[in-house]
Amino acid sequence: MKRFLLSLAALVVCTATPAAAQGYQVVVNAANPITSIGKAELSSIFLKKSSRFPGGGAATPVDQVRSADARVAFSKTVHSRPVTAIAAYWQQQIFAGAEVPPPEKADDAEVISFVRANPGAIGYVSSGASLGSGVKAVTIK
Numbered sequence: 093m094k095r096f097l098l099s100l101a102a103l104v105v106c107t108a109t110p111a112a113a114q115g116y117q118v119v120v121n122a123a124n125p126i127t128s129i130g131k132a133e134l135s136s137i138f139l140k141k142s143s144r145f146p147g148g149g150a151a152t153p154v155d156q157v158r159s160a161d162a163r164v165a166f167s168k169t170v171h172s173r174p175v176t177a178i179a180a181y182w183q184q185q186i187f188a189g190a191e192v193p194p195p196e197k198a199d200d201a202e203v204i205s206f207v208r209a210n211p212g213a214i215g216y217v218s219s220g221a222s223l224g225s226g227v228k229a230v231t232i233k
Contacts, residue, residue, distance in 0.1 A: 115162075115165050115169075115218075115219040116162040116165045116166045116216045116217060116218055116219055117216065117217055117218075117219050117221070117229045118134065118214065118215070118216050118229065118230050118232060119203070119204065119207050119214070119215055119216065119217055119223060119227050119228065119229055119230070120207060120213065120214050120227070120228060120230055121207055121208065121210060121211045121212070121213055121226065121227065121228075122208075122225070122226050122227055122228050123211050124145070124149065124211065124212070124214075124228075125147070125149075126145050126146065126147065126149075126230055127230055127231065128230055128231040128232070128233050129145070129146060129230055129231075129232060129233065130146070130232070130233045131169070131170050131232055131233070133145075133146055134170050134214075134232065135170050135171050137151045137153050137214060138153045138155070138170070138171070138194060139171070139178075139181065140153070140185075140191045140193075140194070145212075145214075149212055150212045151212055151213075151214055152194075152210055152212045152213045152214065153194040153213075153214055153215065154194050154195055154196075154197055154203055154206045154207065154213055154214070154215040155193065155194045155195070155196045155197070155215070156196065156197055156198075156199070156200075156203060156215075156216070156217075157196050157197070157198055158175050158179060158196075160199070161218060162200070162216055162217055162218045162219075163175055163216075166216045170232075197215070200217040200218055200221040203215040203216070203217050204217060204221065204223060204224065204227050207226075207227050208224075208225075208226035208227050
């Protein structure tokens with residue numbers, strides 16, 4: 093049943109908007125020692141299959157709302173699935189009593205604020221977002 097629902101959700105066509113084509117940047121708290129992260133590791137953290145950063149520290153992912161261009165681009169490139177497939181994954185996790193999804197923030201500013209306030213936080217914002225102090229971008233390998 094799980095495979096069927098994931099397959100069905102994956103069939104939904106995701107239409108990229110011009111802003112989504114510009115991409116996103118992954119951000120962490122400035123105190124976090126990581127400077128880069130692999131796509132597989134990043135996906136595992138956001139799907140809560142892993143709760144640690146490479147090298148050890150606890151990771152707390154934060155998503156943007158489903159309609160955010162940055163989330164559409166992030167989901168497509170990091171998870172290799174549309175946002176709808178990730179939403180279906182989380183519904184199954186909740187139904188099974190396994191996990192709950194990361195918190196969702198309304199926009200780049202809220203994600204940046206969350207990451208700044210939480211040393212183990214990791215999120216993503218649009219590629220043109222100004223990060224300010226307390227937050228840094230990391231490279232995706």
